[in-house]
Amino acid sequence: MDEAEIRRALTRIAHEVLERNKGASSLALVGIAARGDDLARRLAAEIRRIEGAEVPVGVLDITFYRDDIGLRTEAPEVHETRIGFDITGRTVVLVDDVLFTGRTIRSAMDALVDFGRPRAVQLAVLVDRGHRELPIRADYVGKNVPTRADEQVRVAVKEVDGEDFVVVDAGSGGHPGKGGT
């Protein structure tokens, strides 16, 4: 995907979120670090543009909830978590860049539960690349990109990488690094 395609996908997702939830009241966006939070902020900006509503945005680092702690050589790198509002009773839309095995989303849901009791949890992803290992599905998808397990999906966002794109790289081994979820 190039910059224009990403922009259109995010706009469409913003419309879908508003349509499905019948407006922006009691919505919250929580982006999964890293890059998911930048996408969440962009979605919030779109919602503000479309509906004029202010939706709170939080960032969630799921490292402590991973299911593979103790299996990698080094403890995984930790990022910031900041959820400055109460999620209880809200519809939380988790936002991530790539949906892959589904394990990151499982971790994110476990983490969310420790912050409160949302009314509902929905999932928005920029790219769904298939190969689910858990029964997880996205409610909103920017683009479905079928891939082979050993390929890498690389997402760049302006806020972190200076530019916007999504590319698929040829395989270097099946296990996803940070890029995969």
Add this chain to the structure above:
Amino acid sequence: MIKHLLSMTQLSREDVTRVLDTANSFREVGTRVIKKVPALRGRTVVNLFYENSTRTRISFELAAKRLSADVINFSSGGSSVSKGESLKDTALTLQAMGADAIVIRHSSSGSPATLTRWVTASVLNAGDGTHEHPTQGLLDLYTIRERFGRIEGLRAAIVGDVLHSRVARSLTFGLSKMGAEVTLVGPPTLIPPDAPAWGAEVSYELDPVLPKLDVCYMLRVQRERQRQQFFPSVREYSSLYGLSRDRVAMLPEGCMIMHPGPMNRGVEIASDVADLPQSVITEQVTNGIAVRMSLLYLMLGGAS
């Protein structure tokens, strides 16, 4: 990350930065309603405390529990430790119990190092004799970094019984590793002769050092040292090296006064200024849990 934390000298500058950065995330966990993450679920952390220290032990216990680890406490005054079971036999028992990490505080320098010979668990030194107290050093570095935004270039003085202080050693090594300037202050009998080799300046006078400080760290001085002839009287010690109201006035605006606790009022710090480091001591307690969580996570979060 290193397998055992026995001494501040084992950590590189990058290691220290990583521990402090990760501690930020754990401090955030401490602000949540549910102050717990499942990161070390299923791991067993043992607190092996031969010396009584409620404060440090509770800090480690909370740190481990907030990481969802199981905690076992062996402290003196109960169980096999006070019955005189040897360190080796206790170690073998803990090994058989499947401990993943052993946090040990002991009055003999080198005991944590000796312990590593008998267990496969990670060993964390929570204070050994007069050798080191690396987790205290790290939490002090964290507190300093939080206040000033950096450690590099700061000027710190560590004042008091440096010779017998494991906190002084760990903190001196840590501060100079991170680029701060350290001056050790005290009577010649309480400053080890080879202290300059630790990377610090030495001064036998306190007053000239005060006006340039960012951090003034007061060490506990036990009255027992007077009996052992390290100084002639408590009165003379506190007049030469104690932090009095007058001396506090000589410190620059924004200088942070620190103390590892508990304070000996009237010896190293006058009663009427003892409340000044008190708020920092409270910060140190909160930070202590976050830093210890960070260490446990980084040391146990990788493959064993």
Add this chain to the structure above:
Amino acid sequence: MTARRVLLRGARLVDPASGHDGVADVLVEDGLVAAVGDGEATRATIVDCGGLVLAPGLVDLHAHLRQPGREDKETVETGSRAAAEGGYTAIAAMANTEPVADNVAVIQEVLALAEKAGLCEVHPVGAITTGLAGEAMSEIGEMAGAGVRLFSDDGNCIPRSRVLRMALEYARAFDVVIADHCEDASLAEGAQMHEGYTSSFLGLAGQPAETEEIMAVRDVLLARLTGGRLHLCHLSSAGSVDAVRRAKAHGVRVTAEVTPHHLSLTDEDLTDYDTNRKVNPPLRSAEDREALRAGLAEGTVDAVATDHAPHAIEDKEQEFDQAPPGTIGLETALAVVLTDLVGPGRLTLSRAIEAMSTAPGRILGASGHGGPVEPGREANLVAFDPEVDWVVEAPFASRSRNSAFLGRTLRGRVVHTMFRGELVVQDGKAQR
């Protein structure tokens, strides 16, 4: 091997007492050296010593055999075996046993045990003061009559100068040696190692070199005053070597010894809190080690002595400050000297053998030991391979295994030890 006639063939015989250094065959008959030279011998058992060095059997001025009292750590028998495997044919057994060897009864018990083991000659050392308490002189005359030539309160220093003075003077009547362990108790109080950068880095209390030097200087002054024969045990510091050098220059009758571990290691070898390297006097700085090596080479330090100090496994497997000081040393002494001094050219082989055999034999008054290797003298010899590499590890002949050299590779090893004409050690193994 208990043959009547044995020919030790083809070794390089190094015998400082006679000045011999060259290949020679040695014929031994009925416990005595029968001939030295070009060997043709009929009806003799031939022991091939090609490639080996043959020397008078080693003599140790300082070993702790722990019996009577702590047979769990060592016995006269196991200690003799360790000595024999280390190439020693005579050793001095220190008096700090339980009960203390401050009377003839204990002396005779130790002699009897040694005779029964039959592996080397054991010279019991008598205590200078009763109970090693440093107060009252023990019956030096009676013990001298039982054959004791060396007296020491080792383990303890004699704190009161008057007591040491009296002992030195009194001992002149019997021409025996008073050996002191130099340590100022108040400076040593609470210390675990040498005071320096390493001790403060490790958080262990240290004692400065002056702890020993103060007493070394005091002792040589008293030796000068009394004209008695003084020996200083296990020197560890440059200042002590200086004190002995000055004293000898003034004609004082003082001799001195140094241990293999003080010649090899320094305080920096303690950074992993290895209790096997916790010794008293402690391992000191590189400068001190240099001075000890130079002092040994020039003869100011007369002899190498092991201070063989066995300790039970559970005693050493404790926190550093709880563990008793001491390392075993009989089985590794020669190899350490060869590896760290002779090999690198810091000491000649001849001087090394003089320091480990001839000089201590003379100080101890062990007349059958230390050479010269010549016809008519008792055949107490050691043959060693100076080239073979080996790793120091259990099992040891000693009952204990607290060696400061555990795990190290040393070069040089004893092959045969002959005691009174009998090969008590053959191919590195004790024969009984």
